[in-house]
Amino acid sequence: MKKIFLPVLLALALVGCKTQKKDVTEVDPMRFAKSITSSELSDYLYTFSSDEFEGRDTGMEGQKKAAQYLKDYYSSLNIQGGSEEDEPYYQTIDSSFFNGRFPSSENVISIIQGSELPEEYLVITSHYDHVGMKDGEIYNGADDDGSGTVAIMEIAEAFQKAVSEGYRPKRSIVFLHVTAEEKGLLGSKYYSENPIYPLENTVANLNIDMIGRIDEAHEENSNYVYLIGSDKLSTDLHEISEAANSKYVNLDLDYTYNDENDPNRFYYRSDHYNFAKFDIPIIFYFNGVHEDYHQPTDTPEKIEYDLLEKRAKLVFYTAWEVANREERPFVDKPTL
C-alpha cells in the first residue's frame, strides 16, 4: 500500500468514530429518568434507614455500614470512585478535623467523567449521616436525609444508563454523600476546604436534604417542593431549574424559604452553603419540617414515594441540563 493512503485511512477511521458517538443534546432525557422509580427508592430507603444502620451517627459503626452500602452500590453500577485514596469511594476525614469530638469519618464520592468538558464538575450532594441513638432509641432518619441519599442513588443510575447507551454527559458529574451534616455541616465543610475537584471548575451544586415528606402548609396540595437559593448567585441556574420543572415535572416550586428575611435561614443550614460561600451556584431541595423531624419516628413507612420520585426527577432533569448545556451557569450575582 502506498504511503499516501495511510492518512486517508486514519481520517476515515476518525470520521467513523465521530459518527458513532451520539449527540447527548439530541436525546430526550425522559428515556433515562424512567429508571428513577418509587419502588426502587422505597427498596433502598427501607434498607438505608433500617435499624441495622443505627441512626448513622458520625464516626460510629452504623455510619460506616451506611458508607459501605453506598460504596457497594456505586461499584455495582460501575460508577468509579471519586477520590485518590486507597479506597477510591471515600474521602477520609480525620477525627482532628472534628477537634476529636467524634471518631474519623468519610464522605462517599463517585464520579461520571464528562465527554467534552471533563474538567468542569457538577456536584450533587446529600448528607448520609444522622443523629444516631439516644436512650436506646434509634433515630432512623428516613426523610433526614435517607430521602436525599436514595434520590442521588437513583439519579446516578439514570446518568449511568445514559452513558451505557452512548450518551455521556458533557461535564463531569460528582455524586457526593457527605457525612457529619448533623454535627454542623462538617463533611461538606471538609470537602470545600479539601476539594477533590477544583472549586473554580465546579459549575453548580444541587443539594438534597429531606424530600420524602409533606409539611403542614401543603397538606391540601402535596405536589410541591421548596427550592432555596436557586437565584441567589446565578439567574441562569434559576431559569434552568424553572424550565426543567415546567417541561418535565410540574411540581409547585415553593420559594417561601428563599426569602432573605425568612427567620428559618435555611439557606445557611444545609451542605450547599459550603459551596455557595465560594460563589458556586446552588439549589437546595427541601420538603419543609414535620412532626417527625429529628425524632425516632422519622421512619420509612411515612415517606411519600411517588412524590419522592417526582422530586428526584426534578433534580435529575436540572442536572442533565446543567451538565450538557453549552455554557456553565453564569454567576451574575457574585458575593466575593
Ligand SMILES: [Zn+2]
Ligand atoms: Zn438533614
